[in-house]
Amino acid sequence: MERRLVELAWTNPAFAALLQKDPRGALAVIGVEVSPGVKIDVRQQRRDTLYFVIPPLAAKPEDADTVINQMDLWQSGELFCWMMPQALKLELLRMRQSFRSNNP
16 A cells, blocks of 8 residues: 555656645545544655654553554655554554455
8 A cells, every 4th residue: 555655646746736635535546445533644755854753642641651562664665664553553454454455
């Protein structure tokens, strides 16, 4: 799913514009179903910029010292990193499955 998304963003200006304006609609174009409560923030990386993504604070203050499964590393041309809470990681896995189901 991520590879297809990047390929289209790089090669299809209309899709790239849709991805910036309406990421949910752009994902639907490639057969990805996104749960209604999930927010999507698409950023096109710049070669001269270092990005820091700060994971959310634990829901309960007593769990603040335990960060579990917050980081996934992916490679697409150059290395980049996504950080996400466990619930969104499961959503991402579900989105990938919908992409595979809709793109046999």
